[in-house]
Amino acid sequence: MKNKWKNLLMLLAVILLVVLPLLFVNGEFGGADDAAEGAITEIDPAYKPWFKPLAELPGETESMLFALQAAIGAGVIGYTLGLLKGRQDRQKLNDQKN
Amino acid sequence: MNKRSCWRFAWLVGIFAVYFLLNEPGTAEAMHIMEGFLPVGWAVFWWLAFLPFFFLGVRKLTRMTRDNPELKLLLGLSGAFTFVLSALKMPSVTGSSSHPTGTGLGAVMLGPLPMSVTGSIVLLFQALLLAHGGITTLGANAFSMAVAGPFAGYAAYKLVMKLGNREKLAVFCAAAVADLMTYVVTSIQLAVAFPSADGGVLASMVKFGGIFAVTQIPLAVSEGLLTVLLWNWLKAYSSQELSLLKRGARGGNTL
Numbered sequence: 001m002k003n004k005w006k007n008l009l010m011l012l013a014v015i016l017l018v019v020l021p022l023l024f025v026n027g028e029f030g031g032a033d034d035a036a037e038g039a040i041t042e043i044d045p046a047y048k049p050w051f052k053p054l055a056e057l058p059g060e061t062e063s064m065l066f067a068l069q070a071a072i073g074a075g076v077i078g079y080t081l082g083l084l085k086g087r088q089d090r091q092k093l094n095d096q097k098n
Numbered sequence: 099m100n101k102r103s104c105w106r107f108a109w110l111v112g113i114f115a116v117y118f119l120l121n122e123p124g125t126a127e128a129m130h131i132m133e134g135f136l137p138v139g140w141a142v143f144w145w146l147a148f149l150p151f152f153f154l155g156v157r158k159l160t161r162m163t164r165d166n167p168e169l170k171l172l173l174g175l176s177g178a179f180t181f182v183l184s185a186l187k188m189p190s191v192t193g194s195s196s197h198p199t200g201t202g203l204g205a206v207m208l209g210p211l212p213m214s215v216t217g218s219i220v221l222l223f224q225a226l227l228l229a230h231g232g233i234t235t236l237g238a239n240a241f242s243m244a245v246a247g248p249f250a251g252y253a254a255y256k257l258v259m260k261l262g263n264r265e266k267l268a269v270f271c272a273a274a275v276a277d278l279m280t281y282v283v284t285s286i287q288l289a290v291a292f293p294s295a296d297g298g299v300l301a302s303m304v305k306f307g308g309i310f311a312v313t314q315i316p317l318a319v320s321e322g323l324l325t326v327l328l329w330n331w332l333k334a335y336s337s338q339e340l341s342l343l344k345r346g347a348r349g350g351n352t353l
Contacts, residue, residue, distance in 0.1 A: 007330055010323040017320045021189045036288065036309055040135060043292045043302060049134030053229035065227050066185050073181030077328070080175045084335035 130221070130239040131284060133232025140291045145237030148218070151245045155214035162212065169208065172336075176204030177216040179328065183321060184220050184243075190313040198321035199280050202273030203328060205248035206255045207340075217244025242283035251276025266326050273325035277318040281310040 040047060057065070136144070163170050183200030190196060204213045218240040224230040231239045254275035258268035285306035294301035332340060 003330060003334075007327055010327050014320045014323050017316045018188050021191045021193070021316070025189075025191055025193045036306065037132060037135065039305055039309060040288070040292055043294050043305070047137075047292070049132070050138060051134035051232065051234045053133040053225075053232060056229055057227075062228055066187075069185040069223065070182050073178040073183075073185065076174055076178035077182065080171055080178070081331055081335060083171070084332070088335050 130224075130231035130243070131235040131288065133225070133229065134234060135232075136235050136238055136287070136291055138234075140287070141234045141237060143237075144235075144241050144287065148214075148237045148241040148245060151211065151214040152218060152240070155211045158209070158211040159215055162208065172207050173204075173212065173216075175332075176207055176213070177219070179203050179325075180213075180216055180220050181223075183324070184224065188317055188320065190316055192308075192313045194313055196281070196310070196313045196317060198317050198324075199243050199247055199277050200273075200321065200325075201243060201247045201280070202251035202255075202276035202321065203269075203325045205252040205276060206269055206272045210245075210248035210252040213248035214240070214244045217248065238287050239284075242287065243280045246283040247276040247280035250279035266329065269329045270322040270326050274318040274322035277321045278311065278314055281314040282307070285310045 159173070163173070180200035180203075183198040185197070187195045187197045199217070201213045201217050204216060218236070221231055221236060221239050221243060225232050225236055225239075251272040255268045255272035258264065258271050285303060288306045289299050289303035292302055293299045294305065
């Protein structure tokens with residue numbers, strides 16, 4: 001079960017990479033695109049965006065859609081892994097019988 | 099743990115300690131280039147640069163799925179992985195959030211070209227439904243995330259495999275490099291469009307690089323680890339498909 005421990009360690013590392021900045025860095029962690037926007041207007045104050053997003057969604061709806069995006073992807077990944085595992089299990093069973 | 103991995107672990111801790119100490123919090127954050135924030139000329143330029151890869155990718159995909167229908171499963175998996183990861187806005191050491199790209203896995207499994215299709219579909223979803231990125235900037239964003247990232251990741255994979263034939267390390271490098279390269283290219287795209295009055299393109303490059311690329315470093319590491327995790331599961335359950343790719347089956351892991 002060496003692989004299992006390695007996998008757990010990797011998961012732990014990913015969680016730490018997310019949590020440590022939250023604990024030690026004193027930032028806003030904003031998710032908007034304001035900063036690059038700010039940098040652009042700083043370099044070129046005259047620049048005006050020439051195209052607006054087609055729809056500006058309320059924050060709540062946006063987070064719902066982000067959750068949906070993650071859920072769809074996670075669903076497909078889970079389905080695929082389940083399918084592959086089931087296929088392999090069936091194959092093993094067949095091998096045992098013969 | 100044996101002595102060697104102890105040392106390796108100590109090294110990693112040391113490197114990260116220095117990294118966390120050196121990084122000052124800033125307020126900069128962003129994901130992809132926002133709608134309308136590329137001058138028309140550059141927007142068109144990046145669209146034109148992206149489209150050939152898209153069409154080659156479509157051609158590659160149709161051939162691949164026709165010759166090896168069982169690869170559709172892995173194709174769906176790599177697309178779903180990109181879908182999930184690009185929805186995760188993770189906090190980073192610069193005091194801002196950004197998201198991984200998930201394009202390295204697909205590049206390793208299926209080659210970089212198919213990712214130009216799946217990656218741009220994800221970007222289209224985000225541009226249309228989330229006002230994240232944009233239609234006018236889609237060409238530029240797709241070039242960085244769906245073309246430059248996968249190709250760099252693929253190259254990293256090939257290089258590491260050639261140097262040491264260590265598969266997991268190669269997969270980790272592919273994912274991390276693809277992730278980081280996406281944001282390096284984004285910085286370049288903004289820098290050439292908005293050269294600084296004093297210092298020109300290079301000064302702007304440093305500025306945008308500070309916003310995009312530095313934020314991305316720990317996320318690239320996260321993505322590398324997550325990709326290896328998924329790779330391990332795949333190895334355990336589907337050695338059949340993966341070996342199909344390894345042998346470079348028709349339409350398999352080739353350009």
